[in-house]
Amino acid sequence: MIEEITSTQNAKVKKWQHLTTKKGHQKFHQYLVEGWHIVSDALAAEQPVVQIIATGEQLDAHQRELPENIETFEITPEIAKKLSDTVTPQGIFAVMDILASETIDPETATGAWLLLDRIQDPGNIGTMVRTADAAGFRGVVFGNGTSSRYTPKVVRAMQGSQFHIDLTHGNLEDWVKALEARQIPVYGSALNDQAEDYSTVTPQADFGLILGNEGQGMSERLMTQTTTNLYIPIKGQAESLNVAVAAGILMFKLNQKLA
């Protein structure tokens, strides 16, 4: 049974809209994802999809792939527009549970980890998660002050990589201490040549890499706690690199020992 919803004033529609905001995430412990690419990735990765919401057109298009045991709603294109973060919505959404257990213990974590120190821009955060996935990283730690990972722009930019690698929230100082206590190096990233040229680093299989705020870079305090700080030599007149590009260059230099 697929329930049809035709009014943009329907209470469910209002709740779903709420699930695109931080307040909604806190209140309901759920968030909304948009687009078939992400919905199908979530289903394939057996993520906690609790509802599927789609226009008739989308339901027809994905009839065979949509599971029968998940509550499904048919909506109008107008409602899709209300729920969408894009100009031309595809017309398919899923409500996902935010699991309380999504915390990873830095005292046992292995592999390569990207640590985000107060990164603000949703596009940057999403792109960094997608790149960490492509680089073979184990996961991404969202440090305090980094934007939420459940807002529509972040979710879209991650392109499904949030279901491929581990994402966790954590105190970055705790992470640095816990990794270093096990002789796992943590690389900071610096904006100037007081640090070590990134191209001279010998990669290994377990490490942490910290990227910092778009304007200010990493916190000074954190920078004193890392094993080494790396910088990417700038050759032209640009003052800096976009943080997601810098993260990509560093991750694909450091990932040589990763599977």
Next chain:
Amino acid sequence: MIEEITSTQNAKVKKWQHLTTKKGHQKFHQYLVEGWHIVSDALAAEQPVVQIIATGEQLDAHQRELPENIETFEITPEIAKKLSDTVTPQGIFAVMDILASETIDPETATGAWLLLDRIQDPGNIGTMVRTADAAGFRGVVFGNGTSSRYTPKVVRAMQGSQFHIDLTHGNLEDWVKALEARQIPVYGSALNDQAEDYSTVTPQADFGLILGNEGQGMSERLMTQTTTNLYIPIKGQAESLNVAVAAGILMFKLNQKLA
């Protein structure tokens, strides 16, 4: 003499708004840039700044640095909001001439060149120009089908790098032919491992590097004309990299012989 404008309906305000659109660029051969960072970069690089537009607050803040020989207008915060592409406008803008002579001859071009094949997203384009600058590239060629370089989002993401390196529009097939005719290699970028692993390439001082459309990659035809096509091995489950991140990884691998 600074002319004060207080009405959002003023004809000049309407023209300036028009200069944030492609139609306006074609009609007036001018475009609008926003923010002190870019305005000051344009002035420092002796770019064709024809008017400066700022709130009283911004005029006070930059009084000493603003040249007296450029027509200047004082606007209200409401007008700044009308002209701005951002949620919280800084309140300073410049009108720039689009010069007809901004074409570079591929038959004499030297150094490293980034060639954009039908790149669509303004943020990606701007970030790629900024990264090309940081990587020591000579310039960026906007191939047919690549978005305009004068729209607000592109201008903002370039962060002034448009005044540091050469930007030109061109036919990419002509560029490939002209560079290869002088034994300058042109690297394509492929999305799969049919191509050569980028990390095995030996960099040199003169070359071209092509990045392609976000969804489809480079055109098949162009790919057959390049010297070699490169790919970046993906280790996780991500299907691909963001094109600006991929461009950053490739440029910072290939830039080792650049000054």
